[in-house]
Amino acid sequence: MPERGFATPGFLALALFGSLATAFLVLPLAILCVQSFTAESYLSFPPPSFGLRWYRTVLADPEWRQAAQSSLTIAAIVTPLSLVVGTLAALGLDRGPMRGRNVIYGILISPMILPHIVLGLGLFRIALDLEIDDSLWSIVPAHLTITIPFVVISVGASLQSFDVGLEKAAQSLGANRFRALWHITLPIIRPGLVGGGIFAFIMSFDEFIITYFLAVQTRTLPLEIFDSLRYQVSPSIAAVSALTIAASAALTVALILRGQVMAGGRIVQ
Amino acid sequence: MTAVALDGVVKRYGGVTAVDGIDLQVGKGEFLTLLGPSGCGKSTTLQMIAGFVLPSAGRIRIGGRDSTRLPPHRRNVGMVFQNYALFPHMTLADNVAFGLRMRGVAKAERRRRAGEALAVVQLTGLADRYPGQISGGQQQRVALARALVIQPDVLLLDEPFGALDKQLRDRMRIELRDLQRQLGISLIFVTHDQEEALSMSDRIAVLSEGRIRQLGTPDGIYRRPANRFVAEFMGHSNILPARVVEASGDRALVRAGGLLLAVSGRLSAGGDIELMIRPERIGIGPADAGAAIRGRVAGMQYLGASLHYRVVVEGGTELSVVTPDPGEGRRVPGDPVALAIPDGAPFVIGS
Amino acid sequence: MSPDRHPRAEAPDAAPPVRAWARIGRLRAWGLVLPAGVLYAVTFGIPLAMLLGASFARFQGGVTTPGFFLDNYVKIATDGVTLAVFRNTVSLSLLITAVGLACALPVAMLMRRAGPGLRLVAMFVLVSPLLTSIIVRNVAWMLILGRSGMINSWLIDAGLISAPLPLMYNRLGVVIAVVHVYLPFAVLPIYAALRAIDPARERAAASLGAAPWRVFVHVTLPLAAPGLIAAFTLLFILSMGLYLTPVILGGNFVVTLPMMITDAARNQYNWPYASAMSVLLLASIVAVVAVSAVLGRLFAVPRDA
Ligand SMILES: Nc1ncnc2c1ncn2[C@@H]1O[C@H](COP(=O)(O)OP(=O)(O)OP(=O)(O)O)[C@@H](O)[C@H]1O
């Protein structure tokens, strides 16, 4: 029974397990970050000496820079687009008839459970036919397909707790539907928009397999890391990884402070 | 001139008829209440006036303009929502100024008029707070100020006091009524609370099943209900089947159970009718041999300021009687009592 | 009325009456879904249809003949390799799902009992890996599990072992790394289901004499069943599609269907066969979703009376 502060054996066992699970989730990333500060030319834990050597190397390396830049560019295009398209879809579902809503919702979030390998394969075919493989014209729509579900879920959940009466109030005060949406609804569901946006950004930034199919010349960060792993884990990979972990941690804090956590098609406040 | 006129307004949802042909005129500066039980179509009627629901039939004129098919933002209607619907992300001042902003009023002017409106509802000094930082009663006033500042042709309020506690509700009643008089606003008020309706309105429309059952002044509706539904809905009443014993002109003598009562109204002898007597109009006193109506107390309910007796009179009829609590000398079940029904108290509601 | 004060409100008299919001129709609101719909049609509606079509084409000597042939499906059933890989993928997915659920349930229970502060920490711990690149997390596990990784070098330095343990390039490494990635996906649905349980029900059972474990078995678990089923489905489906982690942490020793698909498409240019295997993968996922829907209905918690 969820009574706090009970030092029953059961609770102690749970607490122990919780600590282990936390260690399991966090320690590998922490260890990676610590190792990335090694001053040696190999990775070990703990490193014999510390320094920023590999960060300097990585930040000066044109290939890593190029990869980071393409990943950022793609994510920067994909995020606002998925916010617009996803928010429109969530609004449409929220305002549309009840009947059929679940079916459309299911279709909208289906890319989450569709194996990305299948998406990648199919997209590769159509991109080849249209001769848009290895370009933003195929990569951006592909990424949108996997990011929009997150926006739909996040914004949809915000809309569910949004009081439509507020929009009516705005209309009774002279706002047309667009202005009511703009001045009232969107500001109020902003946490959902921010949450969806962060997820969209991450999913695009981290996307591997579809890009792997579509890209030839284009090198995104995950592709670059994947290729470098062919030989062994070098300190530069550790430094690159640590940089993305730092960025994710910052985004996580932002997300949690917004009170929105999402996984598996559910929102947990 | 009328502020709002409904002409044969009907609203059907599939097979359900929510509003079944309402004709109603609200005068300039009038306080009109739509009163009725849950589900009788009050909110639907209000929503049609506000433009959120499109009538299935009929016309709606607001401020002399046919508004039947006008979208909400093009009607000049102020609305106070039951949960207030204050914008949580805006300060009180911005909430109040919102309607002016939508009307393109310049910023400085908006602030000035929002300030004035907040002063009218006695919230000066709270302009920069957010709705989450004020009490329910204060939110209520902000909602009122926000609807008033746009100088609407009519102000619509849907059970606005539902969320307030009893004391605050009583105070808001007085404030709203005073404000409405002072500003001369036309106002349509929706409630299912007959006391609220009686205490504030110029006129009341009693609704049931989507129709107006009676339209009139509070006094008229309470004292002279047009039918049994209205009589029962407007508070406790004794409703008795009766037979006309004797009729002459607009006076008649009727028998209800063991009671012989004089009533006014053009009735014909021998006819069956229904009588209504309000419990507080019946006097109760110690039983004495000369009393016209004698009975026995069957039950008593203590209501604080008043006592509510159930008295069984000769012939078996049970009557409700409400009297101010005398403090001492309350009667208890089993006591013999005498009742007095003054002339004019029995009212014929159906024949 | 004061027309000067209501420029906007006065204007419409001249304008034709616009149909009210209510009438604009809830149906028309679905128009807003259209952009997403068009995008989905192009990015996976049409591609999936093409995939299905291609799976019936014939591939011989590097030449693809469109048509309706069952060659590819016959090959899947008879070449001895594909079915084995498929079975391997399913059993790996079941293993991952089982381990994931076993870890997720206690974590979710702990979160339910935790105070708001601890819960926030738990959320951070769960969500931060969710937002961390999968490939980066795989890299982290390589550093720990590899031949000269942290664990092996510590054990060797301590003299406990003489040769490195095979922690990676096998199922063990894959399962560890995948559970690390998917644990949050399992915890959150279970936590949501647990949180919806009114503690009074469990107290009632306890007051009737049920020991804690019996309360758990007879009250908590049945009420949390929908969350567990959701977590199971999600984990299994996600595991079936694994490519990256088996490649990185399994080396060539753990082969999954997605790896075969990639190989067929990218290295052999055998589209028809890659397509047929994709159809198999999709079909198995659809089957799992269907089964879970049935289970979900079976174990649904009846609504309160
Ligand atoms: N959108 C709708 N669809 C179908 N039926 C509706 C809809 N809105 C209202 N109704 C029905 O119309 C009738 C009148 O509803 P309305 O909300 O106007 O009642 P009300 O008098 O405001 O009641 P209450 O005092 O409970 O608020 C009810 O029977 C209700 O079920």
Ligand SMILES: [Mg+2]
């Ligand atoms: Mg109502």
